[in-house]
Every structure is written in structure tokens, then in C-alpha cells.
Amino acid sequence: MTNSTNNWIECLKKETGLEAKEGTASLQYVLDVDKQEAHQTLAYLKRAGFGQLSLLTCIDWIEQGTFQLIFILMHWELGHHLIVRALLDRENPEFTTITDIYPGAAYYEREVYEFFGVHFRGSAVYQKPLFLERWDDMPPLRKDFDPQAYSDGKFPKREHPHVFKANVVEVTE
């Protein structure tokens, strides 16, 4: 398969049986993969020209009890963005690290662990704190995390509540 042709969709279907669908925006495609086959699919896609991992993030579908990992890949020659999605069990979110395919994912994995609590097996560093300092609650981007309650419990109430009042100066002529 050559990088300059537009047939990665067909090749992907022929070789892996997966079908990429058109996304909401133009030049954008969506591909749902199983957690087990995500790794090999990503490796295949990288060879097929998706050389750049633009974003790795996660969605918390709390009502369905799942996390959805999102890998956004970019094919610069065609200008295609591909959103690869994989569902994880919310109770026991585990995934294999993809830093061997996309080394740049190392910090994204740390971020997803910090904000969602997804474990990346095979990575030695994903549990190191990144943005949050001395965080002591559940990962904060999960939907059941309530910032208001956390803040109320963590910080003391103001002794003198702040009242914002305009200081009106009357002008007399």
C-alpha cells in the first residue's frame, strides 16, 4: 500500500476486516476497534501512513459503565484525521501502552491515568503524577467526581463571606 493513494480504507478492510466510517467533519473517519485488537490496528495504521498521534484521550460513559479511549491519528499526505475508539470496562480499566508504536503517547497516557484512572500495562511511568499535585481523590475527569463537593470538603469556608458590591460614587454637579 502506498501512502499517496486514498485506499487505506479498503486495505484496512481487506487485511483486518475493520471498516472505517466517515466522521462528522470532512476528511474525518471513525474506526471502532476491540480492546484486544487496538494495538495491532494502530501499528497497521501507522505503517499505512498515519504517522502522527494527534491526541489520546478518554470519555467516561458512566451510564453504560464504560470508558472509551480515543486515539486521533493524522495522515498528513491525505489530510485525513482518523478517530480510533476502543471501549474499556469502567470497573477495571486496563489497556496496553502504545508508546512502542507512538512514543509521543507517553505523556498522554500519564494524563489519561491521572484524569480517568485508566491503567496502561507495559509502561513504567504512566502512574507518575503530571498536572495534579498531591491529588487525594478519585480521578477528576470521571463523571461521578463532583468538584463542588471536593472543594467544600477540602477547603475551609470563608469566615467573612465575600459580598461583591459596586462602589457607586455619586457625582454632584
Place this chain on the structure above:
Amino acid sequence: MKEVKLFLGPQHPGMHGNYSVHMYVDGDMIKKARPTPGFLHRGFEKLMERRFWMGNLALIPRICVVEPDINEMVYAMGIEALADVDVPERAHWIRMIILELGRLAIHMMSIGGIGGPTGMYTATYWGIAQRDLILDLFEKITGARIYHMYIVPGGVRKDLPEGILEDLAKVLDQLEKNLPEYEELILRHPIIHTRIKDNILLPASVVWELGVTGIGMRSATGAKNDLRKVKPYARYDQVEFDVPTATYSDALTRMNLKYQEMHQSIRILRQVMEKMPPDGPVRTAFSPGSALRYTVPAGMVYTAVESSRGEYGYFIVSDGKEKPYRIAVRGASYAQGLLGIEKYLPGYRIDDASIWMDTMGVCSPEIDR
């Protein structure tokens, strides 16, 4: 060998924003570097989930402080794609004016900004002064200098004020007249030139390893990987401009590309003034009802624009309600600002660390969010 731990930042004249790097140095060689983000972490992604679609407009420009308009643009593009609304023709062109003026402003700041780490502060003053004239234009158009909240989903907030195109033409003429002077003072000046020539190299293999985009990518690979060309948004497909590239990326090359991009931005803006429709609507509602109760059809979309540092994108998920379900921000400097520092800052000297940050384009607010 004796190692000393040094802190670069979070407050440092050579740092842009509150960002810290822990450097382990031997003599003045950096042996190990650990990026320490989080000083500007304000929890935007969580905050956005708790606000209305339109309410978020006040929030998003703050994600990248120096270049706020790209945030508004990707947010608007995402919502428009999900809601499937067409933006009025004139609004597209007005958006291009805002985006290119923003690019000029940040390039001016960044070209001048090299004066900080190299110790020639005149460059900084000149750059900031020139940028201020662009901010004046922003103030006339949007009412604000830094955070404009002007590009809204469905178009732009208001039409351009009267006479603004004449003002814009004046500012462009003046900028174009001054640019050679900046080149002479900043890019060719012995103090800066000697420090940044053949320094801070970025090979093409590193670009692909880290996922660097924008000027970093174009200066190393020679490919015209500019999102304005590769997948044009707004009306970038209807204007002519070149994408400057290079195949050897040192700090000077990257500064030179910025300088050349400014010429291209001026060229784009002149064409916009010529080609944009003289009047017409500038905004459509993307949902019926009151603006605070706007809803967006369920779905997910990733939108990206070319910022001064590379691909800047939002991944927007809607569940059809009044608030976003999830928004993830792809900061353009994430790649070089975290893994890049950890792997490729070691080997340079302490006094080059600030130049590294500056010319690689590390912007802390968009990394921390």
C-alpha cells in the same frame, strides 16, 4: 561527576508562562531534564462540561493566552460540524481576518521574544510595540485586546465596525515597512544570530517520534504540512499563499520561517480585504431558542486549525444536551513541551535552555489547560 539540580521556572525571564523544568546539570551541561507542568492547570476540560455551550465562549480563549482566537475557531468549527449549520459567507472572511491578525501578533511577540533568552531586550520591546498596534485593531473590532470572544459558533459575534478595513490596511502597510528592520535587528544581529545559528537542532526523525507539528515539522521535513493547505477551513482555499519550509531545522531556521509566515499572513489579509463580500449576515443560530439553552446534536467530532505552533484541536463530544459531554484539548506544544524536553533538552547548556523553549514553541497554558 557531581550533579546539581536547578530549576528553570516557574518564574523566569526566559520562560513563557508558568512552566517549570527541573534540570540536573554537570557544570553547565544539562544531563537530565524533567518537565513539571501544572502551574497553570485550571481544569478547563472539567469546567467546560459544567457550563452551557454558549457560556463556554468566555472560558475557552483563556486556554491559550497569547493566541486565543484559535480556541474560538476550533470550538465553533466543532459545533458547526455537529449541528450541521452553514456559516454565512462574510463570517468566514471575517474569521480569517481575526485568525491571521492573531498569527501576526503572536509571531511578532515570538520573534521579539527571542531577545529575552539571548539578552537583547531591544528586540522584545520592538516586538511588543508592533504587536500592540495589532491589539488596537482587535480592540476596535471586538472590544477587547486579548480575549476577544468574537468567533462564535455560527459565525462571528458582530459585523466589522465601519472604516476598519482602512485601519487594517494602514497597520499592514506599516508592519510590512517595519519587517526588514526587525529582520536586521533580530534575525541578523550578531548577538542573536551567533547564539541561535546551528543551535537547538530538530531532526525530522524527532519530529515524527514526538508528533511535533507546525513550524517545527515544516522546518525539519520540508513538507508543506500546514492545515490551512492540507485541509482548508474558513476560506483558506480561496486565497493564495505559500507555506515556507526548510530541511535543516535549527533555531535560526525556525525563526526565519516565522518571519516568512508573517509576510504570507499580510498577503492573505490583503486578499481577504479584496475578496470578502461587502455586506451580508455574519451569524446564524445553531439551535432554536434562547442562547443559554442552545443544544447540540449528539455526536463526536475532532476539529483542528493551524496555530502558530502547529495543529491545535478540540475533540468535542455532545450527548444532545445543553452542556458539552466532554471536550478534550490538543495543545499544539504538548509534544515538544513534555516528552521533547525530557528526551532532547539534555545535551544542551543551561544558557540554551531558554532558547530551546522559545524556538521550539512551548506554550504552558495550552499544555496545562
